[in-house]
Amino acid sequence: xxxxxxxxxxxxxxxxxxxxxxxxxxxxxxxxxxxxxxxxxxxxxxxxxxxxxxxxxxxxxxxxxxxxxxxxxxxxxxxxxxxxxxxxxxxxxxxxxxxxxxxxxxxxxxxxxxxxxxxxxxxxxxxxxxxxxxxxxxxxxxxxxxxxxxxxxxxxxxxxxxxxxxxxxxxxxxxxxxxxxxxxxxxxxxxxxxxxxxxxxxxxxxxxxxxxxxxxxxxxxxxxxxxxxxxxxxxxxxxxxxxxxxxxxxxxxxxxxxxxxxxxxxxxxxxxxxxxxxxxxxxxxxxxxxxxxxxxxxxxxxxxxxxxxxxxxxxxxxxxxxxxxxxxxxxxxxxxxxxxxxxxxxxxxxxxxxxxxxxxxxxxxxxxxxxxxxxxxxxxxxxxxxxxxxxxxxxxxxxxxxxxxxxxxxxxxxx
Amino acid sequence: xxxxxxxxxxxxxxxxxxxxxxxxxxxxxxxxxxxxxxxxxxxxxxxxxxxxxxxxxxxxxxxxxxxxxxxxxxxxxxxxxxxxxxxxxxxxxxxxxxxxxxxxxxxxxxxxxxxxxxxxxxxxxxxxxxxxxxxxxxxxxxxxxxxxxxxxxxxxxxxxxxxxxxxxxxxxxxxxxxxxxxxxxxxxxxxxxxxxxxxxxxxxxxxxxxxxxxxxxxxxxxxxxxxxxxxxxxxxxxxxxxxxxxxxxxxxxxxxxxxxxxxxxxxxxxxxxxxxxxxxxxxxxxxxxxxxxxxxxxxxxxxxxxxxxxxxxxxxxxxxxxxxxxxxxxxxxxxxxxxxxxxxxxxxxxxxxxxxxxxxxxxxxxxxxxxxxxxxxxxxxxxxxxxxxxxxxxxxxxxxxxxxxxxxxxxxxxx
Numbered sequence: 001x002x003x004x005x006x007x008x009x010x011x012x013x014x015x016x017x018x019x020x021x022x023x024x025x026x027x028x029x030x031x032x033x034x035x036x037x038x039x040x041x042x043x044x045x046x047x048x049x050x051x052x053x054x055x056x057x058x059x060x061x062x063x064x065x066x067x068x069x070x071x072x073x074x075x076x077x078x079x080x081x082x083x084x085x086x087x088x089x090x091x092x093x094x095x096x097x098x099x100x101x102x103x104x105x106x107x108x109x110x111x112x113x114x115x116x117x118x119x120x121x122x123x124x125x126x127x128x129x130x131x132x133x134x135x136x137x138x139x140x141x142x143x144x145x146x147x148x149x150x151x152x153x154x155x156x157x158x159x160x161x162x163x164x165x166x167x168x169x170x171x172x173x174x175x176x177x178x179x180x181x182x183x184x185x186x187x188x189x190x191x192x193x194x195x196x197x198x199x200x201x202x203x204x205x206x207x208x209x210x211x212x213x214x215x216x217x218x219x220x221x222x223x224x225x226x227x228x229x230x231x232x233x234x235x236x237x238x239x240x241x242x243x244x245x246x247x248x249x250x251x252x253x254x255x256x257x258x259x260x261x262x263x264x265x266x267x268x269x270x271x272x273x274x275x276x277x278x279x280x281x282x283x284x285x286x287x288x289x290x291x292x293x294x295x296x297x298x299x300x301x302x303x304x305x306x307x308x309x310x311x312x313x314x315x316x317x318x319x320x321x322x323x324x325x326x327x328x329x330x331x332x333x334x335x336x337x338x339x340x341x342x343x344x345x346x347x348x349x350x351x352x353x354x355x356x357x358x359x360x361x362x363x364x365x366x367x368x369x370x371x372x373x374x375x376x377x378x379x380x381x382x383x384x385x386x387x388x389x390x391x392x393x394x395x396x397x398x399x400x401x402x403x404x405x406x407x408x409x410x411x412x413x414x415x
Numbered sequence: 416x417x418x419x420x421x422x423x424x425x426x427x428x429x430x431x432x433x434x435x436x437x438x439x440x441x442x443x444x445x446x447x448x449x450x451x452x453x454x455x456x457x458x459x460x461x462x463x464x465x466x467x468x469x470x471x472x473x474x475x476x477x478x479x480x481x482x483x484x485x486x487x488x489x490x491x492x493x494x495x496x497x498x499x500x501x502x503x504x505x506x507x508x509x510x511x512x513x514x515x516x517x518x519x520x521x522x523x524x525x526x527x528x529x530x531x532x533x534x535x536x537x538x539x540x541x542x543x544x545x546x547x548x549x550x551x552x553x554x555x556x557x558x559x560x561x562x563x564x565x566x567x568x569x570x571x572x573x574x575x576x577x578x579x580x581x582x583x584x585x586x587x588x589x590x591x592x593x594x595x596x597x598x599x600x601x602x603x604x605x606x607x608x609x610x611x612x613x614x615x616x617x618x619x620x621x622x623x624x625x626x627x628x629x630x631x632x633x634x635x636x637x638x639x640x641x642x643x644x645x646x647x648x649x650x651x652x653x654x655x656x657x658x659x660x661x662x663x664x665x666x667x668x669x670x671x672x673x674x675x676x677x678x679x680x681x682x683x684x685x686x687x688x689x690x691x692x693x694x695x696x697x698x699x700x701x702x703x704x705x706x707x708x709x710x711x712x713x714x715x716x717x718x719x720x721x722x723x724x725x726x727x728x729x730x731x732x733x734x735x736x737x738x739x740x741x742x743x744x745x746x747x748x749x750x751x752x753x754x755x756x757x758x759x760x761x762x763x764x765x766x767x768x769x770x771x772x773x774x775x776x777x778x779x780x781x782x783x784x785x786x787x788x789x790x791x792x793x794x795x796x797x798x799x800x801x802x803x804x805x806x807x808x809x810x811x812x813x814x815x816x817x818x819x820x821x822x823x824x825x826x827x828x829x830x
Contacts, residue, residue: 115698118710210625230540231537280608285529342625351611
């Protein structure tokens with residue numbers, strides 16, 4: 001069996017399930033092809049079937065061009081055995097490298113034996129890699145375990161309670177998180193499910209969230225996606241290709257400390273419920289005043305085009321764009337990577353819908369916290385939204401090669 | 416503004432939102448292009464951006480090649496005013512024709528006035544039609560209103576309680592349903608949201624369900640999608656292009672009665688929770704015995720290829736495929752159009768995931784009921800699944816032209 005290296009490998013069994021035996025060679029070759037590529041940006045948005053390299057200086061899924069779908073899971077640790085937990089991180093790393101390359105979780109013959117459960121749950125068989133990225137983060141509570149308290153980064157602070165917060169504990173916190181992004185929801189769901197399965201007895205899913213957003217197959221590439229309020233969202237976001245902005249605002253620098261976080265980032269996740277029905281009864285003029293941009297084009301108040309420089313003083317003092325702008329927050333700049341969600345109905349006939357906000361930053365104290373303090377105090381949008389879930393995580397640097405593993409720096413103390 | 420008729424229209428505002436005034440001509444022309452096409456099958460699967468014609472002998476969304484995503488909503492009626500309800504059905508029909516063609520809900524100037532709420536909630540602006548279909552159904556309880564009891568079809572029976580049913584009332588029933596399918600979830604969510612908004616005060620969402628399935632952008636066309644148990648699902652489904660099978664098993668015939676249902680169908684919706692974690696600890700051999708097919712290829716027991724004719728007696732007596740086969744159910748054959756769902760976590764750390772089963776048939780009494788009686792009694796799969804939601808609807812025939820409307824036959828008594 002020859003592998004066609006010019007095309008992304010198809011996600012398929014490495015085994016002749018149903019009795020054919022071993023076929024490891026081709027699959028391993030396919031994996032190697034994907035893994036020896038380097039740099040997050042090798043795979044452009046829109047090539048929905050391709051594989052994003054897993055190994056590199058930074059974890060994929062941050063600067064990577066945003067995929068269509070999200071399955072995000074927060075986990076609680078269920079073991080006090082440090083070795084067992086470290087082994088889980090190693091097992092997860094290996095599985096993540098395989099799944100992001102478009103392969104099944106396991107490669108051993110036991111996955112194909114009738115007497116044993118399959119290594120892989122199978123629902124992604126035959127699907128392409130779909131630009132799957134898996135990004136791990138460590139929550140503040142993890143540092144209370146395994147004698148890690150001395151290694152907690154200063155930049156990983158507990159978030160303060162902001163005015164208006166109405167947080168559901170069942171949708172907040174977590175010792176660990178894994179962000180799965182892919183152009184196919186089945187691929188993202190498959191990845192989280194298989195990690196949860198590998199972690200059975202050692203970790204348990206605390207909460208999870210599915211999200212959707214920009215659709216590469218139907219949204220023109222140059223177009224900014226719209227949130228569920230109907231407004232373009234992300235016009236002035238940090239670009240994953242702007243290495244200088246990434247270095248300034250997103251990646252933890254070597255001097256920032258601790259050493260094991262160099263090349264990492266910090267993630268704030270907020271489940272923001274939108275009061276869709278109230279918003280939909282609000283006049284267009286009010287909607288545009290609230291955001292500080294027009295709805296059709298997305299141009300800032302007084303300007304003609306979406307990408308025109310905003311003139312903040314032309315906006316109402318409580319306009320969302322004005323209050324969230326770096327100029328209003330000592331330059332605080334976040335790389336946002338959020339997704340819309342619609343989780344059915346809330347029992348009162350209202351859609352349980354909103355924005356699952358994900359933001360990466362170099363330091364939570366100078367990133368999300370000042371911006372959200374400003375917004376929580378004054379934002380005109382607060383009449384239409386409510387923050388109902390919250391979590392913060394230290395996102396370690398990338399897995400360098402096949403001998404490296406998620407969290408090695410944290411657990412060994414070596415950078 | 417000229418419309419390029421050779422490409423599907425982009426979903427966009429018909430108005431210069433933000434102050435530009437009227438631009439109805441181009442939009443109306445674009446709509447007409449889409450609407451004068453005929454036949455559900457004009458748009459092949461995979462052309463994710465295209466529009467599916469709304470008008471025709473049958474409603475789109477049944478024989479139409481399955482789209483990637485689902486947003487399904489059941490509604491309760493909140494008005495006793497027949498005229499008001501009929502007007503809502505007319506308004507919905509008009510909005511559905513516009514949205515499926517890739518347009519915003521409204522075309523009038525008031526959508527662009529700053530003083531009024533926009534006609535359209537806006538989050539699908541700029542997105543392509545994405546093969547959106549909107550399919551309406553009428554539940555048994557609707558016939559207890561508006562003096563309609565004499566028009567209830569005999570084939571629309573209340574479903575019996577099946578062994579093992581564990582139905583949540585909050586996820587069951589409904590006076591009305593709308594099935595929105597599209598290749599972009601944002602387009603499907605937008606459509607249901609705007610219909611709910613138009614219906615405010617007259618109907619209210621009772622429950623809703625998002626689903627995902629085959630992904631045109633990443634699944635090879637010829638491949639049968641897999642369910643969350645990892646097995647191919649739908650190998651022997653009724654094809655939307657097999658007009659003779661559709662006439663025999665799906666479409667209500669002219670002699671079947673009542674007249675207003677000719678060309679319609681009946682829909683059974685079941686929310687089937689899968690016990691993912693239990694399944695994932697089950698051996699491959701047991702999994703394959705339960706289904707009666709092998710996992711990798713999907714071939715029936717004893718056969719080599721997925722599409723080989725199953726030999727039922729080679730399967731275990733309680734194998735799912737054996738019990739669901741038409742030969743085991745007096746020929747009962749359903750057009751299945753279900754989607755996988757993952758709705759976060761259930762509070763016990765388990766994924767709330769499964770299959771949102773949707774099946775269309777000519778008569779519920781000779782379709783779903785005998786098949787499910789057989790399965791509920793004996794299916795080996797019952798150890799791993801539970802039916803937690805249920806509903807049944809009469810799905811009227813297609814909207815013939817722009818003067819026709821959803822439910823006209825039911826309310827006027829004319830075919």
